[in-house]
Amino acid sequence: MMASIILVCSIVFLLQFFVSYCRSLIAASIKHPLSAEVQDVTGIRNAAAGDDFTRVVQLLHLCPDRPEDRNGIQAIGAYFNLLGFVRATIARIAPSLKAWTERERGQCTYFAAVTLEKRIAFSRDMFAQQLES
């Protein structure tokens, strides 16, 4: 009985912490403006759409991996899937929740685009270093 209560509490707390953690990652990246080049590549002009997330992540995988980004992009990927699940189930009944999930999914895409920009800059630096040596 006690273990079951702990399990339920842990899952509820886990969801709360996980959502807040992902939103803190997004909030830290949202102030970063996208360069014109990344806007062209991703097609993100004004606001990022949730439907572009998969495409931006595919572009991200084309760039050399940076270990410090990996954790963040995996967490945001899991958060995006969680939002997709909420959108497909509970949000069908609550329209306000649907608008919220859409907004959050768009911010996930923006986070991925910012990470893409950082990876491109990282690749350029590596290339420049190779040319110098």
Added chain:
Amino acid sequence: MCAFKKQAFRRYFLLNLYVAGLIVSEIGRYVILAEHGYSSLQYRYFYYYSDAVLTIFLYFALSTLYSHVFSEMKAEKYVQFGTILLLAGTALFSYSVVSQASAMLVTKFVVQLSQNLYFVGLVLTYVLWAAILKLRETRTRLIQIVLSLGVYFSLLAASYAIRSVYPPLSAYSIPLVQVFSTFLPLAWAYAFWRLPEEARLAPSRLAVIPR
């Protein structure tokens, strides 16, 4: 290394001490695993005893986060006193749970203490997160450290609880916990490496229920 490079080693000393302890215990676990095998008693004993020590380290690391959040209130003494009192209470409760056991009392106590400390840590992290929201704490790095700790405690408390609810899953518990263990050092490395100390954000934006 990230904290050291970003000159935050002394500021978050106990967090770094925990990560150092984690590295040492992981090396020890690997050596024993390679020498005696996964199902050996040596590995199991080393795993659970080192886990208990690490949990206590993490518990004290959490208390320093409380000190950071309540630094303006000069509540450090109260936090230290509360930390020790709660640890002693958890140890006593754990002992009362296992005291009926006739064999392997110390080992059972150690496992029980870890399990209870994970849940106590989870509740304390939740209280700290509520305090962060209430006090409108804006330090991004501190917020991310607290939230990642919350995710970690929740995962471990849930895995221990699943094991108690459904014992056949015990076999998967250690490998699963090992996977979870990688989350915290990576999340903290990200927080120290990528976020400057002066970075700020509005925590009200992070709450699941908008404030």
